[in-house]
Amino acid sequence: MRKRIPEATIRRLTHYLRCIEFIKETGAEILQSRDLATFCSISDSLVRRDLSYFGEFGTKGVGYSISELEKHIKKILGIDRTKKVGLAGVGNIGRALLNFPLLKNGFSIEAAFDIRDELIGKKINGVMVYHENDMIKVFKEKQLEMGIIAVPQQAALDVANKMIEGGAKGLLSFALIQCPLKKKVPLRYIEIAAELEILSYEIEKEE
Amino acid sequence: MRKRIPEATIRRLTHYLRCIEFIKETGAEILQSRDLATFCSISDSLVRRDLSYFGEFGTKGVGYSISELEKHIKKILGIDRTKKVGLAGVGNIGRALLNFPLLKNGFSIEAAFDIRDELIGKKINGVMVYHENDMIKVFKEKQLEMGIIAVPQQAALDVANKMIEGGAKGLLSFALIQCPLKKKVPLRYIEIAAELEILSYEIEKEE
DNA sequence: TTTTACATGTGAAATTTATCACTTACAAGA
C-alpha cells in the first residue's frame, strides 16, 4: 500500500525534528512548511511532499501544530518511545557517546561493553560496563534493540554478530565491518574518513 | 565543460577507495567494475558510470589497474597530497580523532585547540594544543586548509567563524551550527543523533 | 596475423526524486 519512501526524505525528517526543537524554544505553536524549508534550505513543496508520504498532518490555510508534528515525526522514526541501546567500545568515541544527551533524542544507552579489565564493572555516566563476552546475555536480559559499535576495526565483525545474536535489530558502526553478518539487519555507518574525503572534494571543486 | 556530478557518486568514490585498500592487501594488480560493485552492493554499470564522469581509467576487455585507479580517485577527491587540518575541541571526540590514523587517508591534524587551561601547551599524540583564542593566528601560520569542529554546540559558530577567518576552506562539524557563517565555505556534518534516528526508522520499517 | 573473448565506456531508456501549479479546506473578519 505505502509507496517506497526515499532515504533522502527520512534524512530530512530528522532535520525537521532539529528545526522543531529549535522553534519550540521560541514558544511558537504553529509552523508552516516554509519555515521548515527555510531552515533546511530546501523548497516548501518538498517539505509538504515529504510529510504527505505519511499522512495529512497540517491544516489548510494555517500550517502545522508544532507539538503534533513533532509527535508524528517521532512516530514515523520509531522514537515515540525510548529505544534501548547497547554500546560496544568505551574508548574515546564510546565515552563521547556516553556523555552525549541521547535520551533527549529517544535513545537510552543501557549497557556498555569493553574487553579491558580495568573498565569492567565500573559505571561511566551511570552506565555499567560489562565484558564483551557477556554481550549476548546482557543484550537478551535487558532487551536492547540497537547496538552502537565503537571498537577497533578488527573486533567489529565479532561484536556485530554478538549483538545480533543477542537480539539487536539494527546496528550503527564507526568501524567498517567485513560482512556478511550472521543475519541481515539494518546497518549504518559513521565514516569520518569518508566525510573528510567528500569535504576535500568540495573544497577542490570550489577552486 | 564537466557535467554536474551527483553527490552520491562522490560518496561511492570513497567506498571504492576503501575497497581498493582492501583488495590491495591480497596482492592483486587488476580489478574490474564488478569487483567494486559486489563490494559496495551496487551494479557494475553504476561503477563505470561514476568513474566515467572523470575520465577513462580502465582498459577495455581487461579492467582497471588497482594502483592507477587509486591514484585517480585520490586525485579526484583532492587527497593526492596530504591536507592540513585543525581540530577544535579536545574532548572525547577530539581525542578519538587524534588517535585515528587519518594520515593514511590523506589528512594530517597539525594543531588542536581548546579553552581548558590544563590542556593548552600539551601535546596529544604528537599534536600541540593551542588556546582557541589563537586559532586564527595558528590557522594562518600553519596554513591549515580544513577545520574539524568537535566543541559543544554553543561554541560551534564562533569556532567555525574563526577557522574561516584563519583561511579554512572547508569545515566538518559534529555540532549543529546556527548559520550564517561569515563566509560561505563547504560545511559538512556528522550527526550521530540523525544516524540513530534513520536506523530506528529502518528497524521499524522491517517489522 | 587473425580470431576470439571480454570488460569498458556510453547513448538511450527506465526509474526515481523534486518541482510546479492548481485545487481544496480551513479560519478569521466583515
Added chain:
DNA sequence: TCTTGTAAGTGATAAATTTCACATGTAAAA
C-alpha cells in the same frame, strides 16, 4: 452567514539518477 486570504495536499511535469544494452577496443590465444 458569507467572503477572503492563505497554506496544505497532490496530480502533472520536469529534472536527476540509475540501468540497460551494445559498440568499441584491447589482450591473449590460435
